[in-house]
Each structure stands twice: as C-alpha cells, then as structure tokens.
Amino acid sequence: MSSRGEVYLPSESRRSGSHVPSMDAYRKMHADSLADPEKFWRDVYRQFHWETPYTDFHSYNFDRSQGPVSIKWLEGATTNICYNLLDRNIKLGHGDRIAYYWEGNDPDDYSRLTYRKMLEEVCRFANVLKSKGVAKGDRVGIYMPMILEAVVAMLACARIGAVHSIVFAGFSSDSLGDRMHDCKCKVMITVDYAYRGEKLLKLKAITDQAINRCTSLGHKVESCIVVKHLPRLAASMNCTNGEAAHLEEVANEVPWDDDRDCWWHLEMEDADTSCYPVWVSAEDPLFMLYTSGSTGKPKGVLHTTGGYLMYAATTFKYVFDYKPGDVYWCTADIGWITGHTYVVYGPLANAATSVIFEGTPFHPGHDRFWSVIEKYKVNQFYTAPTAIRALMKFGDEPVKKHCLRSLKVLGSVGEPINKEAWLWYYERIGNKNCSIVDTFWQTETGGHVLTPLPGCTPMKPGSATFPFFGVEPVLLDEEGHLIEGPGEGYLVFKRPWPGMMRTLFGNHERFEETYFSRFQGYYATGDGARRDEDGYLWVTGRVDDMLNVSGHLMSTAEVESVLAEHPGVAEAAVVSRPHKVKGQCLYCFVTPQSSQAFDASFISQLKTQVREKIGPFASPDVIHLAPGLPKTRSGKIMRRILRKIAVNDRNIGDTSTLADESVVAALFKTRPADV
Numbered sequence: 001m002s003s004r005g006e007v008y009l010p011s012e013s014r015r016s017g018s019h020v021p022s023m024d025a026y027r028k029m030h031a032d033s034l035a036d037p038e039k040f041w042r043d044v045y046r047q048f049h050w051e052t053p054y055t056d057f058h059s060y061n062f063d064r065s066q067g068p069v070s071i072k073w074l075e076g077a078t079t080n081i082c083y084n085l086l087d088r089n090i091k092l093g094h095g096d097r098i099a100y101y102w103e104g105n106d107p108d109d110y111s112r113l114t115y116r117k118m119l120e121e122v123c124r125f126a127n128v129l130k131s132k133g134v135a136k137g138d139r140v141g142i143y144m145p146m147i148l149e150a151v152v153a154m155l156a157c158a159r160i161g162a163v164h165s166i167v168f169a170g171f172s173s174d175s176l177g178d179r180m181h182d183c184k185c186k187v188m189i190t191v192d193y194a195y196r197g198e199k200l201l202k203l204k205a206i207t208d209q210a211i212n213r214c215t216s217l218g219h220k221v222e223s224c225i226v227v228k229h230l231p232r233l234a235a236s237m238n239c240t241n242g243e244a245a246h247l248e249e250v251a252n253e254v255p256w257d258d259d260r261d262c263w264w265h266l267e268m269e270d271a272d273t274s275c276y277p278v279w280v281s282a283e284d285p286l287f288m289l290y291t292s293g294s295t296g297k298p299k300g301v302l303h304t305t306g307g308y309l310m311y312a313a314t315t316f317k318y319v320f321d322y323k324p325g326d327v328y329w330c331t332a333d334i335g336w337i338t339g340h341t342y343v344v345y346g347p348l349a350n351a352a353t354s355v356i357f358e359g360t361p362f363h364p365g366h367d368r369f370w371s372v373i374e375k376y377k378v379n380q381f382y383t384a385p386t387a388i389r390a391l392m393k394f395g396d397e398p399v400k401k402h403c404l405r406s407l408k409v410l411g412s413v414g415e416p417i418n419k420e421a422w423l424w425y426y427e428r429i430g431n432k433n434c435s436i437v438d439t440f441w442q443t444e445t446g447g448h449v450l451t452p453l454p455g456c457t458p459m460k461p462g463s464a465t466f467p468f469f470g471v472e473p474v475l476l477d478e479e480g481h482l483i484e485g486p487g488e489g490y491l492v493f494k495r496p497w498p499g500m501m502r503t504l505f506g507n508h509e510r511f512e513e514t515y516f517s518r519f520q521g522y523y524a525t526g527d528g529a530r531r532d533e534d535g536y537l538w539v540t541g542r543v544d545d546m547l548n549v550s551g552h553l554m555s556t557a558e559v560e561s562v563l564a565e566h567p568g569v570a571e572a573a574v575v576s577r578p579h580k581v582k583g584q585c586l587y588c589f590v591t592p593q594s595s596q597a598f599d600a601s602f603i604s605q606l607k608t609q610v611r612e613k614i615g616p617f618a619s620p621d622v623i624h625l626a627p628g629l630p631k632t633r634s635g636k637i638m639r640r641i642l643r644k645i646a647v648n649d650r651n652i653g654d655t656s657t658l659a660d661e662s663v664v665a666a667l668f669k670t671r672p673a674d675v
C-alpha cells in the first residue's frame with residue numbers, strides 16, 4: 001500500500017481481487033442501490049430460501065406527520081433464518097466446513113464445529129426449547145459467555161420462531177432482571193460459571209438473583225436451562241490437585257431450584273436431532289437487544305427476519321471482503337449487536353469459517369490476540385478501538401512474537417478510532433498491507449452503515465468514509481437544514497435499509513419519539529458527523545446525553561439515577577471525560593446530604609453501587625464533591641460546564657443563563673487532586 005498525505009491507498013494486488021474493485025465500481029453500485037432498491041436487493045434475495053415469495057418488496061414512512069413511522073421489507077415472504085444459515089449451506093455442499101473454531105479462555109481449551117454438526121445441535125436444542133413450552137413469538141433470555149452453546153441457543157430460537165433477547169454477561173443481576181421483566185421472557189439460558197481472564201463469574205447465581213427481581217416486578221420466568229461449563233474449564237486448566245478439588249467444590253455449589261432449573265446436557269441427551277423449521281414472515285421478530293436510552297430506561301431494539309438476513313449477509317461479504325476458505329475473527333461478545341450480526345448471522349449466511357473466543361486480550365499474556373491470529377491463520381480481524389489502545393500500551397514486542405501474515409482486512413467498531421491507534425493497527429498489525437475498515441453503525445442500524453470497503457476505498461485514519469449500499473446519510477444543522485458539501489452537523493438517514501430496526505419492543509411511541517421527532521422525515525442517529533472536502537464522513541461522537549466507555553454505550557441519566565439511590569446522595573450529575581484507553585470515562589459530580597461525610601468509604605460505596613447495579617464496565621473513574629451544581633434558571637443542569645470542569649478547562653464560555661455563578665468557582669476548587 002502507499003500513502004498520499006493523509007490518504008492510504010489499497011495496493012494494486014488487493015484491489016484486483018476484491019468484491020468491489022474500485023471507487024468507480026463502488027459509486028455505481030451505491031447509486032444503483034438507491035435508484036432501484038428492489039433490483040439491487042433482489043440479487044441478494046435470490047441467494048436465500050423463501051418458503052413463499054414476497055408480494056410487496058418495500059414500504060416505509062419516516063415522517064410522523066404522515067402517520068405512524070413504519071419500515072417494511074419483503075412483505076408476504078416467509079422464511080426461516082436458521083434454515084438459511086445451516087440447512088441451505090449444507091445443501092450447497094458445505095456441511096463439513098468448519099463454522100466455528102472455538103478458543104477458550106485457556107489456550108489449551110479449544111474445539112471446532114462443522115455446519116452439519118451445528119445443525120444437529122441446533123435441532124436438538126430447538127426440541128428442548130419446545131419441550132419447555134417455547135413457541136413462535138415467545139421471548140427467550142440468554143446470559144452466557146462466548147461458548148458454542150450460546151450460538152446454538154440463538155439459532156434454536158430462530159428455528160422455532162422464538163425471539164432471543166441476549167444480555168451481555170457483564171451486566172449485573174439488577175440490569176438483567178429489569179431486561180427479563182421488560183421482555184417478559186419465558187425461559188432463561190445461562191451457564192453455571194465462566195472465567196474472564198483470571199476472574200471466576202458466578203453467572204447462575206446472578207441469573208437467580210435476576211429471576212427473583214423479575215418475579216418481584218410481576219413476571220415469572222418458567223424455566224432456566226444451565227450449561228455445565230466449569231467442570232470442563234477446570235479439566236483444561238492445568239490445576240494443582242488442591243485447585244481442582246476447590247473448583248469441584250465450587251461447581252457443586254451451583255444454586256438450584258428443582259422446579260425451574262435443568263441442565264443443558266441432560267436435556268440434550270434424549271432430544272431428537274431433527275427439527276422442522278417454523279416458517280415465519282419476513283417481518284416477524286428475530287431478536288431484541290437492549291441498548292441504553294438517554295432517559296435512563298434501556299430500549300429493547302427489535303429486529304425482524306427477512307431484511308436483517310439480507311443486510312447481515314451483504315455487509316459481511318463486502319465489508320470484510322470475505323472469500324470461501326478465509327478464516328474470520330470478530331472479538332465482540334454476542335451480548336452486543338456486533339456479536340449478533342458479525343459473529344453469528346452475517347458469517348453463517350456466507351458459509352464462513354469464524355473464530356469465536358471466550359477469553360480476554362490479556363490472558364495468559366498480552367499477546368493473546370496475536371497468538372490466536374497466528375494459530376488459526378486469521379484473514380479478517382474485527383475488534384474495537386479500546387482493545388487496540390489497551391494493547392498498544394505493551395509496545396511491539398508481543399506483536400513481533402507472532403506471524404500475522406495471514407491478515408488481509410482489519411476492522412474497527414464501537415467508537416471513533418483515534419489516528420494514533422489507527423496507525424498502530426495499520427502499521428504494526430497490518431504491516432501496511434491490510435485495509436482498515438472503520439465501521440460506523442449502531443444496535444439500531446443492525447449492520448454497518450458507514451464504512452470503507454477493502455481494496456476499494458482510499459482510507460483516511462479516523463474516517464468511516466462512505467455509506468454502504470442502500471444507505472443515504474445526510475447532515476443537518478440545528479434547524480434541520482441540509483448541509484451539502486463540507487461541514488459538520490447531525491448525522492441522520494433519509495430512508496431505511498433492509499437491516500434497520502423496526503420498533504422498540506412494546507413501545508412504538510418511544511421509538512418514534514427517540515429517533516424520528518428531532519428532524520421530521522429522518523432517522524436521527526444521535527451522533528454528529530463532519531464531511532470534508534473529499535466527501536469523507538467523520539463521526540464526531542454523541543450529541544445526546546449518552547457516553548461511550550470502551551465501546552459500551554450508556555446514558556448519563558442511568559448512572560445518575562443509580563448514584564441518587566444512595567441515601568447519602570442529595571444530587572448527582574454525570575458527564576463523560578476523554579480517557580486514553582477507554583475512549584471516554586465516567587466523571588460524576590455528587591452533592592452529598594448534609595449528614596453525609598464525603599470520605600473514601602462513601603466514594604467507594606458509590607463506585608460499588610454503580611458496578612453492582614449496572615455492571616463492572618460502568619465503574620466511575622472520578623467522584624467529585626459538588627457543593628452545588630451549575631443550573632439554568634429553569635433548573636436544568638448545565639452539563640456543558642461540567643464537562644469543562646472535568647477536564648480542568650477554565651474557558652467555560654457563556655454563563656449568562658446560570659442561576660448561580662459562584663457554583664462554578666466552587667467546583668473548580670473541589671476538583672479531586674489526583675485527576
């Protein structure tokens with residue numbers, strides 16, 4: 001590859017072989033996809049099995065003044081996504097192909113699964129779900145680590161038309177319980193224990209607490225299916241006799257309710273290995289996935305079947321330039337949308353071979369990612385800027401220990417990637433020979449919406465470049481006027497693409513309010529973006545009260561409400577502050593009750609409370625004593641000023657709307673010494 005100033009051009013050899021060989025080809029395909037969507041997507045549609053064909057290709061309304069917002073693709077068509085991912089690929093002769101190489105937390109713990117074996121397991125588990133009374137449309141909760149059973153569980157749901165609702169296994173029991181209650185899930189699937197790095201996680205115990213919370217909120221989970229994971233982990237761990245005995249003891253201590261709980265392996269023993277797929281409508285729900293909302297309560301983003309299948313398949317193929325025989329690895333957890341679309345649905349729709357990894361980048365050494373790439377000869381690697389930044393800290397030595405020559409495409413997702421991290425990824429990991437795909441998208445978008453294409457798009461470090469096929473981004477100013485040409489504004493989309501969400505579970509009103517009320521006729525992402533002179537788009541980050549810590553999106557409101565629950569807290573306000581590794585971190589201003597001492601124990605109680613109520617990734621970095629908070633005369637907290645105080649920037653701008661200006665000086669005085 002060569003670089004021209006800030007632009008990095010794909011090399012000649014890479015260009016000739018890629019699915020989209022040039023920018024001219026990209027521009028034509030993109031223009032065609034907008035001019036005649038039916039023609040464009042019909043070619044994709046034809047690759048899949050539809051039990052009945054569509055009658056109405058596509059209809060939508062983004063404009064609330066014209067009636068309810070609605071998005072529909074392939075109405076009249078029926079299909080089954082699990083059938084398309086497994087049975088169809090087996091019929092095409094890919095039965096013996098490896099669907100997943102599974103790599104455990106411990107390097108000695110690994111296995112693999114072919115497409116044929118995967119189908120067998122999925123059918124068996126689909127039958128288990130049926131035996132628990134799960135039927136089409138029922139919600140099934142999943143709270144699991146990155147093990148093959150998690151994928152099996154997802155596809156088993158899809159096979160019988162049930163809707164999976166996965167909660168990341170780093171969320172606390174309260175967060176899990178609230179989500180179970182919101183989606184009214186009938187069955188939960190979890191594991192006894194899991195290891196993350198050196199830490200033992202008691203997932204079944206957390207699930208039990210969550211089920212209790214859910215019951216107290218008025219919804220009863222009928223069954224809980226538990227994978228016995230710890231004993232097999234222990235077997236591969238090279239334990240001393242003493243450690244092994246201890247783990248066995250722990251394994252036997254799993255909390256249990258005989259009426260509700262059952263073991264996965266025992267249920268699977270007698271289950272039939274075939275299960276006829278349930279044909280569902282293209283617009284029937286496939287899954288829901290919670291994402292943070294700026295008012296605090298998480299939103300159950302709902303995705304449907306037909307359009308999502310086409311979009312996951314197409315983005316995977318083009319954005320990773322996947323070719324048969326390639327080995328692809330996405331490090332995202334299945335608890336996030338990236339894990340749904342680019343660990344499971346996209347790769348399997350392309351009969352791809354993937355690596356699925358249960359561990360962390362730091363265990364047993366800081367070279368774990370690079371050693372896994374070498375071990376499986378990974379061709380496409382997809383991870384998050386926060387991981388890249390964390391690994392950069394250890395320098396080049398861990399990288400140099402491994403041969404990374406198999407790599408062709410390097411992906412980034414979750415937050416803007418800073419130039420320094422981009423260059424390190426490009427030079428040290430990709431050896432200046434790989435395309436970097438900085439993919440911008442959201443839980444709501446279902447798949448990539450802004451992204452370079454490998455071997456095609458000249459790259460600029462930090463820019464997500466151009467829209468994917470079928471996507472029409474627009475920048476708007478405060479008043480909703482179009483920004484054409486170079487400029488910065490609100491990033492919105494003018495029309496739906498097939499993989500976009502359809503609604504928020506059980507709350508279409510909130511769906512319309514959140515995404516379609518700020519600008520009439522547009523889907524608002526909540527992000528800002530800049531367009532440069534060459535037409536490249538640069539996502540600048542959230543424009544609402546959301547923050548992105550290590551790629552985990554959360555709202556300031558949700559953290560504030562947890563802090564406010566502490567009896568010693570009178571008021572709390574949370575803002576984000578830039579962080580070298582995490583991208584952003586939580587900076588919390590807390591006004592204690594007059595009787596509450598602001599001491600180390602109080603600070604640690606507050607931090608623990610946030611970890612326990614939301615999850616360890618939400619742990620605040622700073623708790624700042626706030627004698628008062630800067631407010632407008634109407635009582636609104638001025639976060640703009642708090643963000644300045646958090647970075648010790650005294651240039652706070654206009655303060656004319658402040659009710660009490662002395663508050664600001666007081667806050668600068670109480671800044672903790674060590675931040």
Ligand code: 6R9
Nearest residue numbers: 413414415416438439440441442443539553
């Ligand atoms: C896929 C995912 C969505 C938010 C999104 C934006 C940020 C994601 C990005 C990016 C800049 C990128 N984001 N990818 N910002 N460049 N390449 O992350 O979904 O968890 O819903 O987060 O993440 O702020 O709005 P989700």
